[in-house]
Amino acid sequence: MSIDLSQFFEVFFEESFEGLDTMESELLNLQPGDLDSETINTIFRAAHSIKGGSGTFGFSSVADFTHVLETLLDQIRDGRRTLEPEHVNLLLQSVDCLRLLLSGLQAEQDPDLTQSVALRKEFERILDNSSGAVVAKPAAVQVIADSPVSIDTLQISFKPFHHLFKTGNEPLFMISELSELGSLDVTANIEDLPNIHDMQPDDCYLSWTFFLETTESEQRVKEVFEWVEDDAELAITVCGGLFELDDEPAILPVLEVKSEGGSFDKTTKEPPSSLPKVESEASSSKNSAPAKAAESTSIRVSIDKVDSLINMVGELVITQAMLTQLGEGEITDNKIMALQEGLAQLAHNTRDLQESVMRIRMLPISFVFSRFPRLVRDTSQKLGKQVELKLLGEQTELDKTVMEKISDPMVHLVRNSLDHGLETPDVRIKAGKNPVGKVTLNSFHQGGNIVIEIMDDGNGLNTQKIRSKALQSGLINETDELTDDQINELIFMPGFSTADEVSDISGRGVGMDVVRRNILSLNGSIEVTSEQGVGSTFTIRLPLTLAILDGQLVTIGQHTYIIPLISIVESLQVDTSKVNSVGGGLDVLRLRDEYVPILRLYQIFNHTGAIEELDKGLLVVVESDNQKVGLLVDDLLAQQQVVIKSLEANYQKVEGVSGATILGDGRVSLIVDITGLIKLAGLKKAGRQELAIDALGVN
Numbered sequence: 218m219s220i221d222l223s224q225f226f227e228v229f230f231e232e233s234f235e236g237l238d239t240m241e242s243e244l245l246n247l248q249p250g251d252l253d254s255e256t257i258n259t260i261f262r263a264a265h266s267i268k269g270g271s272g273t274f275g276f277s278s279v280a281d282f283t284h285v286l287e288t289l290l291d292q293i294r295d296g297r298r299t300l301e302p303e304h305v306n307l308l309l310q311s312v313d314c315l316r317l318l319l320s321g322l323q324a325e326q327d328p329d330l331t332q333s334v335a336l337r338k339e340f341e342r343i344l345d346n347s348s349g350a351v352v353a354k355p356a357a358v359q360v361i362a363d364s365p366v367s368i369d370t371l372q373i374s375f376k377p378f379h380h381l382f383k384t385g386n387e388p389l390f391m392i393s394e395l396s397e398l399g400s401l402d403v404t405a406n407i408e409d410l411p412n413i414h415d416m417q418p419d420d421c422y423l424s425w426t427f428f429l430e431t432t433e434s435e436q437r438v439k440e441v442f443e444w445v446e447d448d449a450e451l452a453i454t455v456c457g458g459l460f461e462l463d464d465e466p467a468i469l470p471v472l473e474v475k476s477e478g479g480s481f482d483k484t485t486k487e488p489p490s491s492l493p494k495v496e497s498e499a500s501s502s503k504n505s506a507p508a509k510a511a512e513s514t515s516i517r518v519s520i521d522k523v524d525s526l527i528n529m530v531g532e533l534v535i536t537q538a539m540l541t542q543l544g545e546g547e548i549t550d551n552k553i554m555a556l557q558e559g560l561a562q563l564a565h566n567t568r569d570l571q572e573s574v575m576r577i578r579m580l581p582i583s584f585v586f587s588r589f590p591r592l593v594r595d596t597s598q599k600l601g602k603q604v605e606l607k608l609l610g611e612q613t614e615l616d617k618t619v620m621e622k623i624s625d626p627m628v629h630l631v632r633n634s635l636d637h638g639l640e641t642p643d644v645r646i647k648a649g650k651n652p653v654g655k656v657t658l659n660s661f662h663q664g665g666n667i668v669i670e671i672m673d674d675g676n677g678l679n680t681q682k683i684r685s686k687a688l689q690s691g692l693i694n695e696t697d698e699l700t701d702d703q704i705n706e707l708i709f710m711p712g713f714s715t716a717d718e719v720s721d722i723s724g725r726g727v728g729m730d731v732v733r734r735n736i737l738s739l740n741g742s743i744e745v746t747s748e749q750g751v752g753s754t755f756t757i758r759l760p761l762t763l764a765i766l767d768g769q770l771v772t773i774g775q776h777t778y779i780i781p782l783i784s785i786v787e788s789l790q791v792d793t794s795k796v797n798s799v800g801g802g803l804d805v806l807r808l809r810d811e812y813v814p815i816l817r818l819y820q821i822f823n824h825t826g827a828i829e830e831l832d833k834g835l836l837v838v839v840e841s842d843n844q845k846v847g848l849l850v851d852d853l854l855a856q857q858q859v860v861i862k863s864l865e866a867n868y869q870k871v872e873g874v875s876g877a878t879i880l881g882d883g884r885v886s887l888i889v890d891i892t893g894l895i896k897l898a899g900l901k902k903a904g905r906q907e908l909a910i911d912a913l914g915v916n
Contacts, residue, residue: 229270230323231517233279234316236263238587241312245590249300252293257300260308261290267315269444273390279318280394282333285340286311292344307339309591369431369455371438376406376424377449383419386445392425394441399431516617518577526577529570536563571858575762578618582660582669583611585624589631589658596635603642603653604635610660615667616762622739623669623759626732630671630755631656633729638675638753648750650674662761666741666783669757678747680704686713705745706843709733737841737892739763740781740875744843766861768878768888770854771837773818774827779859779878779888780848784839788853791815791831806836806847813838815847816898818889821873827851841891846898848889861888873897 240263243256264287271279286308292298314332321328373395377388395401406424416422429438435453442451540559543552586608597604615623639645639654646652657672680701687693687707707713711730736743741759760766760783768779795807796815804815815836819827828834828851836847859878864871864887875890 229274230319233267233270233319236267237312237316239263241591242587244305244309245594247305249302252300257294261294264290272394276322278328278330282337285337288344289340311336371429372454373427373429374452375449377421379420381421381448384448391441395427395429398433398438399429402428522576526573529573533566533570536566578616579614580617580620581612582615585620586611586658596632601641602639604639605653605655607655607657613660613662613667618763619739619759626735629728629732634671634673638673640676666758667761671755674752677749677751677753678705679749683707705747764861765858768859769856771850772852773850774824776824777886779886780837784841784891786838786840788835788837791836793832796831813845813847815849817849821898839891844895846895
């Protein structure tokens, strides 16, 4: 019987990537000269699991490479080799290499073996340089030829329980891995085979006896079966010396099982022949199927969250049953009151259920933070800087989708802090600072949002230099009077940079516009505060989820729109005495100590029948990208959470609208995109967004 192992691929990839994360994290904790046995054992176990899984599923490129990596780890944990700094670097590079190999296999592509081949040579060079060290050599024949004296013969009795196939394990892969450990002789025991009419296709009736000539230890042989140790009887006996093969082959090359009702051939082919089968299946489909994204499409959920969800569903079922009962028979006043209470309970349960479902998508932000210790280590080494990374608020939870999209902007900001923010040790000492610079990542909830701060205690932004560069590039004029914060905001302009030299790591300003754009696409915002000589802080504010938002319903004529609550600063009735008209027919409201442009939504969305007079409508003051505008609407309705439906996916992209939702009465309502709306209204000019309002010339 053959099991389609491809159904387990995704689980294998998820577990393998988690194992690589564990390896990377623990490798960063390794200190040459002060080896912690638990740390090295954790790394070894993770590598061994990846090797075992990849061998089981036929990913020989991963299994072979992990094997040589595992050999070095085994020697280190056994004390046969001292951990050197180059070992840590090489193992970290191996983690990267394994990620690439696994990503390629996950995308059903042939993995690029260039890096793994080069790293394998490095491992073998290290292993060869030690007397008595065992160099990983998968070819058993070669091992026998090199060191015949150390060969032992093991008799292995392997009797799987009937349910083995149901656990997803395939004996042929174990036999294949066993054959890589030495010269293998196999006898299949068929005495338990039932009559074919009594045979269950998903039960295992065979058992095997192996005679293995090997230089490997008994423990190493047991590792081949460690995945099935609870699903089989296993006995290993050391026979000692070379096992003399009989003239008659002990292995039955072909087992013919006959029965009264017919016959079938069960062929015990050479084990290795089945190994490439999985690869060929993956390979054969790579041209026909589009390459899938390597990012995980599944999520692991704690049992507590699932229990909470089940409880909520139970409450919902009870409420539904109560309402159904109330609907039966004659309607009385008491029933109406009970019905109202039941509906209130239904609303309460629905809200709880919604929150429980949303919590399933929430993951600790440590999933993002965990990549930065490695990044800081590698980058600081490259730059010759000493850096301490401090992580705060790692358990702050964020929607999985938001988390995946915020990762790259954060990497860019951290690299910027390392490259341009922090000074070199000699410069810091001259400035009276600790030679070790500090980068802090902090996350916390604030209101309905999550705030992520990237702080460094470096030199801070040079406002004079930024202003000078902005003047040279024409972003500002000599007459523009800007505060330091406004000048610092200029680093988010497209193509703006103060770097004297182009760096392959980062350039403060280079790509910062992309960072801001990506964060804005998540309905978030970013701002920077900096003090020269003290350091800089980039603050990112994000919604907890992209699936649901808290919105303010407003009316414009006969239409209902939704304005995200996160963008609303205040709502007010317009005092027309504080309104000025400036060039281009734009009205500006003097609101305390600032001027706020007024956008008439009925004009932008081309609606008729809406209120056009400022003093008869309401003004909703919103803020996006550090810019405030007032939206003229007819009236404010309720505030409610709405489920966001993508317009782009279901219809097409519409400027000024970020999505749609379905209201309680079944009508479709559009969700206003504040940033897009400002752009649509023409308030932003290329390269001068933040300055557009100030340049209106309002007195």
